[in-house]
Amino acid sequence: MSKTGPLRSIRISVFLVIIVIGFSIVVALCRPGIAHAAESQWILPNKPGDPLLWGRRDGVVFGLPSDGGLPGPRGLIRIGVISAKTGTPELLNFIAIEPVVAGRKKRGDRMAFSELEPSNLDAGLQGKRLWVGVVDSASPSPGNFSLSSFLSPDGATRIEKLTVRIEVERFTANHAHVYLVASMESEHPEEVRMTVYRYEDSPPIEELTLTATMGNYERLRWLWLKNQVIDSRKLYRSYKGEDFAERGSYPSKDMLKTKDGDAIVFCTSNEANPESNPDFQAKDHWRYRLGRLTQYWRVPKADIERNLRVRVNGRRVYWNSHDLIAGGVAFENFEVREKYKPGQSFIFGAVAKEPWQILPPIPDLAHSRNPEDN
Numbered sequence: 001m002s003k004t005g006p007l008r009s010i011r012i013s014v015f016l017v018i019i020v021i022g023f024s025i026v027v028a029l030c031r032p033g034i035a036h037a038a039e040s041q042w043i044l045p046n047k048p049g050d051p052l053l054w055g056r057r058d059g060v061v062f063g064l065p066s067d068g069g070l071p072g073p074r075g076l077i078r079i080g081v082i083s084a085k086t087g088t089p090e091l092l093n094f095i096a097i098e099p100v101v102a103g104r105k106k107r108g109d110r111m112a113f114s115e116l117e118p119s120n121l122d123a124g125l126q127g128k129r130l131w132v133g134v135v136d137s138a139s140p141s142p143g144n145f146s147l148s149s150f151l152s153p154d155g156a157t158r159i160e161k162l163t164v165r166i167e168v169e170r171f172t173a174n175h176a177h178v179y180l181v182a183s184m185e186s187e188h189p190e191e192v193r194m195t196v197y198r199y200e201d202s203p204p205i206e207e208l209t210l211t212a213t214m215g216n217y218e219r220l221r222w223l224w225l226k227n228q229v230i231d232s233r234k235l236y237r238s239y240k241g242e243d244f245a246e247r248g249s250y251p252s253k254d255m256l257k258t259k260d261g262d263a264i265v266f267c268t269s270n271e272a273n274p275e276s277n278p279d280f281q282a283k284d285h286w287r288y289r290l291g292r293l294t295q296y297w298r299v300p301k302a303d304i305e306r307n308l309r310v311r312v313n314g315r316r317v318y319w320n321s322h323d324l325i326a327g328g329v330a331f332e333n334f335e336v337r338e339k340y341k342p343g344q345s346f347i348f349g350a351v352a353k354e355p356w357q358i359l360p361p362i363p364d365l366a367h368s369r370n371p372e373d374n
Contacts, residue, residue, distance in 0.1 A: 041056050041057045041058050041059075041186070041189065042054075042055075042056060042057075042147065042160070042162065043055050043056065043057060043061055043089070044145065044147070044162075045145075049067075050068070051063065051066050051067065051068040051069035051070075052064040052065075052066040052069055052132060053066075053069050053070065053078075053089060054145060054162055054164055054182075054184070055080075055089075055162075055184060055189075055192075056184060056186070056189035057082055058189045059081070059184070059188075059189025059190040059191070060079060060080065060081050060092075060184075060189070060190055060191070060192060060349070060350050061078075061079070061080045061081065061082070061089045062077055062078060062079055062080075062095075062164075062182055062184075062192050063077070063078040063080070063089075064077065064078070064130045064131065064132065064166065065078075065127075065130065070089060070090075070091045071091060071285070072091065072094055073094075073115050073126070073127050074115065074119070074122075074125060074126060074127025074128070074129070074130075075096065075097075075113075075114040075115035075116070075117070075119075075126075075127030075128045075129075075130065076094040076095065076096055076114065076115045076127070076130075076213065077094065077095040077096075077097075077130065077166065077182070077194075078091060078094060078095075079091075079092050079093045079094065079095060079192065079212075079348060079350065080092050081290060081293070081350060083289065083290060084291065085289075090289055090290055091217075092217070092218070092290060092293065092295070092350055093212045093213070093214045093215070093217065093218075093295065093348075093350075094115070094212070094213045094214050095194070095210050095211065095212060095213070095348065096113060096114050096115050096210070096211050096213045097114040097128075097168055097178065097180070097208075097209075097210060098111055098112065098113055098114065098208075098209040098210075098211055099111065099112055099171060099174065099176035099178050099198075099205055099207070099208050099209070100174075100205070100206045100207040100208075100209065101174040101175070101176055101203045101204065101205060101206060102203065102204040102205065102206045103206075110174055110206070111173075111174065111209075112171035112172070112173040112174045112176055113173075114127065114128045114130070114168060114171075115127050115128075115213070117171060117172055117173060118172070119169060120169065120170075120172065121169055128168060128169040128171065129168075129169040130166055130167065130168055130169070131166075131167050132145075132164060132165065132166065132167070133165035133166065133167045133179060134165065135163055135164065135165050145162060145163060145164045146161075146162070146163040146164075147160065147161070147162050147163075148160070148161050148163070149161065152187070157187070159185050159186055159187045160185070160186040161183060161184070161185050161186075162183060162184045162185075163181060163182075163183045164181070164182045164183070165179065165180075165181050165182075166179060166180050166181070166182055167179050168180070170202075174203065175202070175203055176198070176202050176203060176205060177198070177199040177201055177202035178196065178197060178198050178199065178202060178205065178208055179196075179197055179199065180194050180195060180196045180197065180210075181194070181195045181197070182194050182195075183195070188349075190349050190350060190351045191298070191347050191348065191349040192347070192348050192349075193345050193346075193347045194210055194345065194346050194347070194348065195343055195344070195345045196208045196210070196340070196342075196343075196344060196345075196346070197342055197343065198340070198342060205340040206339070206340060207337055207338065207339060207340050208340045208344075209335055209336075209337050210335065210346050210348075211333050211334070211335035212267075212295065212297075212333070212334045212335060212348065213332065213333055214332065215267060215295070215312075215330060215331040215332050215333070215334045216315055216318060216319075216325055216330040216331070216332045217286065217288055218269050218274050218288055218290070218292075218293065218295070219269050219270075219271060219274055219288065219325060219326075219327060219330045220232075220267045220268060220269055220295065220330055220331045220334065221233060221268075221269060221270040221327075221328070221329075221330050221331065222266075222267065222268045222269070222270055222369065223248075223265065223266075223267050223310070223312055223331065223334075224256065224265065224266035224267070224268070224355050224365065224366060225250055225254045225255060225256065225265065225310070225366075226253075226254050226255060226256050226257075226364045227364050227365075227366055228254075228366055229366045229369055230248070230250075230312075231270070232312075232314045232328075232329050232330055232331050233270075233328045233329055235247060235248060235314065236314045236316075236329045239314070239316065239329060240316070241316070242315075242316065242317045242322060243315075244313045244314070244315060244332065244333075245313060245314040245315065245316070245329060246313050247313075248311065248312040248313060248314070248331075249309055249310070249311045249312075250309060250310045250311075251308075251309050252304065252306075252307075252308040252309060254310070255308070255310060256362050256363070256364060256365060257362075257363065257364070258298075258360075258362060258363075259360055259363065260301060261301035261304075262298050262299060262300050262301050262304075263298070263299040263301075263304055263308060263336070264296055264297070264298045264299075264362065265296060265297050265310045265336065266294050266295070266296045266355045267294075267295050267296065267312075267331060267334050268292075268293075268294050268295070268354070268355065268371075269292060269371070270327075270371060270372050271292070271327065271371060271372060271374045272292065272371035272372060272373055272374055273291075273292065273374055274288050274290075274291075274292055274374075275288055275289060275290060275291055275292075276374060277326070278326055278327065278374045279326040279327070280326055281323060281324070281326065282318050282321065282323035282324075282325075283318075283321065283323065286318050286323070291352060292352070292371065293350045293351065293352055294350070294351050294352075294353060294354060294355055294358070295334070295348075295349070295350050296348070296349045296350075296351075296355075297310075297334070297335070297336045297346060297347065297348060297349075298346075298347040298349060299336055299338070299345075299346060299347070300345055300347070303341065303344040303345050303346075304338070305338040305339040305341065305344075306339070307337075307338055307339055308336060308337070308338040309336065309337050309338070310335070310336055311333070311335050311336070311337055312331045312332075312333060312334050312335075313331070313332055313333045314329045314330060314331050314332060315329065315330065315332045316328075316329045319332070327374075354368065356368045
């Protein structure tokens, strides 16, 4: 028997093993939920049962109610960032879905609230069910998403784009049936773009508002508009109640515009170090744990409608409590409203910079207002 026979068989076997291992690695990297490299900045669900959380280690993350995910009530999209202290995602704010159907009644009688309505799908639990829709029909698993890439317009940079479709249970108060598509791009890791749609079986939609509902967590008190900063403590100085202080709506002409024509509005804390929680006396889940961040809404130029406006309200006490917000009344809901158009986008961002430090510079920004020592 030739001595080369066994050696040849061994070489063939080793070659086949290498091929199989290599093929397995390629398949694993292409499976939904698997980051494409160990050093990837993307945060993604890896397998069924993982928290429904997506985003960037170098920017913001967003998520849905799920075991192990960011905490909070049902019916709300979570927005967070990676904590510098723990290296894990930390809650920053919530985004609620508030469709307004067309009609002659007052606006308040034609709108619905995703976090307040009881669910018809989940035994009457408060808060509409939010779940992940199918982005890629070939991979309709829970937590499904799309991660694609494309070249920048100048061809110099490859940009990665994450897309997640978020389904919303049909509303009871006005029968609105809507969904949205959340997306992020590696070029703008600090922003989540939320594009809104109405189903054909829904009543006509007048406005499909997305509102940041928890500004009082960071104690947001400065609203940055064109050549002015609105201070919640002055705006609501006469309010002494424990409900919402509702004054605060500003038309498009009062909004800042980027050099590209996008409408943008910033909201910041007045405190230099909001994470220090001075004079804090509320329940611990209201204790702010992140650093000072600028939160904002940006509306792309192509999506600006004539009735675009900024709307805020304020609170002296934390929601569903009698606990005073230390330092005075703060903004709670922070949103932009406008006429509904299928496929319009609202972009929510959060960045560890002051508004005047954001590049490219925003024209007509009020003179820098230095945070107050605390």
